[in-house]
Amino acid sequence: MLIQMINTTKTYGKVESLVEAVKNISLSINEGDYVAVRGSSGSGKTTLLSMMAGLQHPTDGKVLIDEIS
Ligand SMILES: Nc1ncnc2c1ncn2[C@@H]1O[C@H](COP(=O)(O)OP(=O)(O)OP(=O)(O)O)[C@@H](O)[C@H]1O
Ligand SMILES: [Mg+2]
Structure with missing residues (x-):
């Protein structure tokens, strides 16, 4: 399985209370990779x-799993 994120952003809330929880992340995790998130x-x-x-x-x-979003 291949996991890819391409310029991925997640915000919560609206204008005055906007939280950018994840901002413009790109990554690629291949089969067999061992990954820690800290x-x-x-x-x-x-x-x-x-x-x-x-x-x-x-x-x-985007979030792609095996090239499929
Ligand atoms: N459902 C939600 N609605 C609004 N804001 C949220 C929501 N979930 C998370 N947030 C906000 O998004 C930001 C990231 O939160 P997140 O829970 O992803 O962080 P985390 O790294 O997992 O934190 P922790 O180590 O405490 O578990 C924080 O500012 C949080 O307050
Ligand atoms: Mg958490």
Whole structure:
């Protein structure tokens, strides 16, 4: 399985209360890769993983699993 994110962004809320949880991330994870996601609380780890898992849709950009969005 190949997981790709291309210029992926996820924001929550509207203009005056906008939170950029994940901002313009691009990455590629290949079959057999061992990956850790680390960062301080609120840096967007759960949001990132939930988009990879297809539980949330990005506000902008793409998440591709085996080249399919
Ligand atoms: N459902 C939501 N609605 C509004 N804002 C949210 C929502 N989920 C997360 N956020 C905000 O998005 C940002 C990233 O949150 P996220 O939960 O992805 O971070 P995290 O790295 O997983 O944090 P933690 O280490 O505390 O689990 C934070 O500012 C958070 O307050
Ligand atoms: Mg989290």
